[in-house]
Amino acid sequence: MILLSEFQGFLTSLDIWDISFILLLAVFLGIEVISNVPAILHTPLMSGANAIHGVVIIGSIIVMGHTEPDNYFALTLGFLAVVLGTLNVVGGFVVTHRMLQMFKKKK
Amino acid sequence: MILLSEFQGFLTSLDIWDISFILLLAVFLGIEVISNVPAILHTPLMSGANAIHGVVIIGSIIVMGHTEPDNYFALTLGFLAVVLGTLNVVGGFVVTHRMLQMFKKKK
Amino acid sequence: MANSDILKICYLLGSLSFIVGLKMLSRPDSAKRGNLFAALGMTVSIAGTILFHENVNHATGEVSRIGNLLFIFGAIAIGTLTGYLSAMRVKMTAMPQMVSLFNGMGGACAALISLVEMNTHHPQEFGLRLIIFLGLMIGTVSFAGSMIAFGKLEEKIKDYGSKVQQVINNLLVFAILGLIIYISQGDSTTDSLIWVVFGASAVYGILFVMPIGGADMPVVISLLNSFTGIAAALGGFMYDNQVMLTGGILVGSAGTILTILMCKAMNRSLWNVVSGAFSASGGSGKSTEGLSISEINVTDAAILCAYSQRVTIVPGYGLAVAQAQHTCHEFEKVLESKGVEVTYAVHPVAGRMPGHMNVLLAEADVPYPKLKEMDEVNPHLPNTDVVIVIGANDVVNPAAETDPGSPIYGMPIIKANTAKNVIVMKRSMGKGYAGIENELFYDKKTRMLFGDAKASLEKLIAELKSV
Amino acid sequence: MANSDILKICYLLGSLSFIVGLKMLSRPDSAKRGNLFAALGMTVSIAGTILFHENVNHATGEVSRIGNLLFIFGAIAIGTLTGYLSAMRVKMTAMPQMVSLFNGMGGACAALISLVEMNTHHPQEFGLRLIIFLGLMIGTVSFAGSMIAFGKLEEKIKDYGSKVQQVINNLLVFAILGLIIYISQGDSTTDSLIWVVFGASAVYGILFVMPIGGADMPVVISLLNSFTGIAAALGGFMYDNQVMLTGGILVGSAGTILTILMCKAMNRSLWNVVSGAFSASGGSGKSTEGLSISEINVTDAAILCAYSQRVTIVPGYGLAVAQAQHTCHEFEKVLESKGVEVTYAVHPVAGRMPGHMNVLLAEADVPYPKLKEMDEVNPHLPNTDVVIVIGANDVVNPAAETDPGSPIYGMPIIKANTAKNVIVMKRSMGKGYAGIENELFYDKKTRMLFGDAKASLEKLIAELKSV
Numbered sequence A, B: 001m002i003l004l005s006e007f008q009g010f011l012t013s014l015d016i017w018d019i020s021f022i023l024l025l026a027v028f029l030g031i032e033v034i035s036n037v038p039a040i041l042h043t044p045l046m047s048g049a050n051a052i053h054g055v056v057i058i059g060s061i062i063v064m065g066h067t068e069p070d071n072y073f074a075l076t077l078g079f080l081a082v083v084l085g086t087l088n089v090v091g092g093f094v095v096t097h098r099m100l101q102m103f104k105k106k107k
Numbered sequence C, D: 001m002a003n004s005d006i007l008k009i010c011y012l013l014g015s016l017s018f019i020v021g022l023k024m025l026s027r028p029d030s031a032k033r034g035n036l037f038a039a040l041g042m043t044v045s046i047a048g049t050i051l052f053h054e055n056v057n058h059a060t061g062e063v064s065r066i067g068n069l070l071f072i073f074g075a076i077a078i079g080t081l082t083g084y085l086s087a088m089r090v091k092m093t094a095m096p097q098m099v100s101l102f103n104g105m106g107g108a109c110a111a112l113i114s115l116v117e118m119n120t121h122h123p124q125e126f127g128l129r130l131i132i133f134l135g136l137m138i139g140t141v142s143f144a145g146s147m148i149a150f151g152k153l154e155e156k157i158k159d160y161g162s163k164v165q166q167v168i169n170n171l172l173v174f175a176i177l178g179l180i181i182y183i184s185q186g187d188s189t190t191d192s193l194i195w196v197v198f199g200a201s202a203v204y205g206i207l208f209v210m211p212i213g214g215a216d217m218p219v220v221i222s223l224l225n226s227f228t229g230i231a232a233a234l235g236g237f238m239y240d241n242q243v244m245l246t247g248g249i250l251v252g253s254a255g256t257i258l259t260i261l262m263c264k265a266m267n268r269s270l271w272n273v274v275s276g277a278f279s280a281s282g283g284s285g286k287s288t289e290g291l292s293i294s295e296i297n298v299t300d301a302a303i304l305c306a307y308s309q310r311v312t313i314v315p316g317y318g319l320a321v322a323q324a325q326h327t328c329h330e331f332e333k334v335l336e337s338k339g340v341e342v343t344y345a346v347h348p349v350a351g352r353m354p355g356h357m358n359v360l361l362a363e364a365d366v367p368y369p370k371l372k373e374m375d376e377v378n379p380h381l382p383n384t385d386v387v388i389v390i391g392a393n394d395v396v397n398p399a400a401e402t403d404p405g406s407p408i409y410g411m412p413i414i415k416a417n418t419a420k421n422v423i424v425m426k427r428s429m430g431k432g433y434a435g436i437e438n439e440l441f442y443d444k445k446t447r448m449l450f451g452d453a454k455a456s457l458e459k460l461i462a463e464l465k466s467v
């Protein structure tokens, strides 16, 4: 029942505020960065963004990496999580790439 | 010669990285936010930005607020700093406001 | 340099690549490089995590690195192989399904992380528990919703919805949130309730997407996409991991804006889409009672085309359904060989995803310069001899310009009705996505050629070759 | 909630207001609200600091709040009063000077903070010292540079520069940076060298701005503006203060982009501006030798105008120099009373700062609808009877369109030469900002009316009233 060090920095007063600032800036940046995209790029952009949130895979690697080798429940679910996360990342980028390849440059 | 607590959080490994992320995001946000400004707003925008960096006044208030009452050197310079910072902030916003008042809406 | 510092640099580079990548992805000339750039940053972040991530046990001061490496590499290998192969093999026309599937995987990954963390470490701080439970909820909703969206796009799941269900959905959200707040406060005795959160979220994800029309799925996928982004960001919060945080939030906010932009392109509101109002209401168009249509047979159609100077093809969703893109390209080549000038008029929201027609025709190797955008093509239509509408409907519906009561009123259209002749190829008098009548079909200039688009095109080609 | 948490919320609100404020400032319809919004956020941040800032002494655990409140409030009162009054009293035409002055104040504030921190606490960590010294350097450069820019705009300081000085400048920067790195490593025995950094930075700031032409000052001010932003951000780094950090960085990066945009509007590169190349080179225009000009006297000019149907006034820098905006407005009213239709053609970079002419004419209460933008006015010029160019030069120079060798080649211009008649009011054949000849003055349609713009306009008005 102890709080493992995985959450070492969690909720110390400094972190939570720094993170709030990161949050604030990232929200606005996400909005600004996208705001002028032409309709024809909506689908590839959606797909690219989809690949980027695959960054959640890092969480699953951390879980797996610090699981005791006899915790089968965690190992199984963690393993599954890494597989799914990889699917999201690899599939996402490859599909996006294929889509964009369809949009040849107008000469 | 001791490091006063003013710098309490300084350079602990967590901070510096969180701050780097804030930096990264803020740089891009600054670029994105401005990028479509029409020429006619260049001067008011410059003036508004000028007022915003007046936020440096907060640093001077922190200096002043934690100076020993017998440290005349620090008190004098700190006092000057607060005056100058206030000038930057107040003057900046007021000038910007006056400029913008000149740009009446085209009916 | 300490391992943790190297790791942070990797994460900084990763975040940078996501920002710049997204920016580049939103401009046609740099989109491809943007995607590769983001992929590179992702690789750096993942490799950095495996190599340099460390946990410090505060009690003993012990440092533990990432273990279970065999499992991790195995999982990554399986994921990479499966992901790569399925992404390469999927048909261009099934792209939206694929994106939905991958999105669901990301959501499930986030949910699993929460499940494992809760069951292994049983954390007791309110904030931490809240974040874990929220991550579980959002990830699960995104997963379940994406699966339904996938099913709908594959046409294996039908639309279903009612006013009552809307109410149930809303109640369910509040119930789940209430439960989460309750068990976040409690101690570990309530931990088994996590399965209730899990189950209820899955049900909610299903109910959320069920009533929404199949054609609205791209919008829904984009919305679920930003949900997964938020779930990833919650993971970043949990592990104090900035690359997960920035990546997740960027996608969360950019995805939300993108969803709104997609709705705008169809002249709809997000609420209108999500409440499934469209598929439910529909049918409020001008009445066409008393009007009559005229048909054309294949021979006459072939002759009309062959003796024209300029022909413009307007492809629509039906072309994709019939998988007639290759046949269409052949048709175009045959016509050109007869000296006819052929172009395609591509509407930005023709089909069921933005860029659908471009992707489809590119797959059939139609040369890019032949594809004209709506604005480019409209002024030339009055000088066009024949406009051939293949499986399109809403995008050529004049009601968008003339009937303020129509659900598509205000959407820009391809003004096929200004051309000299119009041939419409579709299977029946069936309605399009918006579910409304189309006056164009009753226009004096218009002749209908009924039948599956691919079959009709094949017959036309055969006829043309014998003219 | 702990004080420190309340403070962070204040800072979060402050940062939010800066982002949204900047965004709103970059759109004409929301600019005013954006400025007020940012000001509000600033107030919250400052008030929050005074009320809730705390230092914790790690050795004793003692918490100290902000003290010396009397001094602080006194300083703020002095600053507010002086700032408000000077900002309210300054003439519209002296705005750029004012901005420069306020920018310098911010830079000085940052420099003073560094001086005090160093002299009071003598910190010994390399990173901390580095940041303090860098803040000192950048703040001082910004301060000194802004003062010179101010002097130039007030026309109290002349341009001065040479190739040698460019080299000296560059050496100086490296010397200062070297010194900073050296004393950042050292212990407190080298602390007195801080005064050397201070002095050298001041010298550099002066030398940096000296060679740059007075007319380029808006660009320089914008650049120094982003310097001060960076100095503020360094302060944020020093105190781990996020509102200083975000505010400073936002201004730093937005200011840099703005500087580049300003250069673009004049068809120049930033490097070209900063190296002072323009004022030095100049004079490379088409030769006008052998061409002759024709003058017009006040009476003839008045008659020509009075019997016209449409007159367009092109105001330029000279109008601002002569402070003739009110007289110009009167002139326009007298003409209108004679039944002449008068409009103003406003070039985006006429004058010495963007929007200069708008501000100037608005000050004289010229009704906004009378001000036409360049693109709006050009098509109508061939039907215009008289174009009156008042103190403008470069913005009507046809070389921008015809002479690829001209330094202004590529800049869009007001095509005065397409009108039926042109009257140019200036004091002499003196050159404009770009320092080049203007063929328009030698055009057959053009008549010159020499003299100070205000004096000439007054004579014209008197003459008109007697026509």
Ligand SMILES: NC(=O)c1ccc[n+]([C@@H]2O[C@H](COP(=O)([O-])OP(=O)(O)OC[C@H]3O[C@@H](n4cnc5c(N)ncnc54)[C@H](OP(=O)(O)O)[C@@H]3O)[C@@H](O)[C@H]2O)c1
Residues within 6 Å of the ligand: C215, C216, C217, C218, C266, C315, C316, C317, C318, C319, C321, C322, C348, C349, C350, C351, C352, C353, C354, C355, C356, C390, C391, C392, C393, C394, C395, C396, C425, C426, C427, C428, C429, C430, C431, C432, C433, C434, C451, C452, C453, C454
């Ligand atoms: N592109 C996007 O991003 C996107 C996303 C979501 C929604 N939408 C919406 O989708 C619509 C797109 O318009 P659209 O004109 O392309 O399509 P549409 O209005 O949906 O019409 C498609 C037509 O194709 C016909 N069709 C179906 N299968 C066929 C086959 N095998 N052979 C021949 N014809 C067939 C159907 O009529 P029959 O049944 O009589 O054959 C139907 O009327 C717009 O309303 C748009 O707002 C677009």
Ligand SMILES: NC(=O)c1ccc[n+]([C@@H]2O[C@H](COP(=O)([O-])OP(=O)(O)OC[C@H]3O[C@@H](n4cnc5c(N)ncnc54)[C@H](OP(=O)(O)O)[C@@H]3O)[C@@H](O)[C@H]2O)c1
Residues within 6 Å of the ligand: D215, D216, D217, D218, D266, D315, D316, D317, D318, D319, D321, D322, D348, D349, D350, D351, D352, D353, D354, D355, D356, D390, D391, D392, D393, D394, D395, D396, D425, D426, D427, D428, D429, D430, D431, D432, D433, D434, D451, D452, D453, D454
């Ligand atoms: N707006 C901006 O943001 C900005 C910023 C920096 C630089 N610039 C540059 O500034 C230039 C602006 O062009 P412009 O046409 O407005 O001005 P200009 O080309 O600088 O010409 C001004 C003219 O006014 C005349 N003049 C000066 N004092 C006068 C007085 N008292 N009465 C009458 N005439 C007087 C001068 O000729 P005499 O000496 O013969 O009288 C001079 O030729 C452009 O080259 C632009 O790129 C603009």
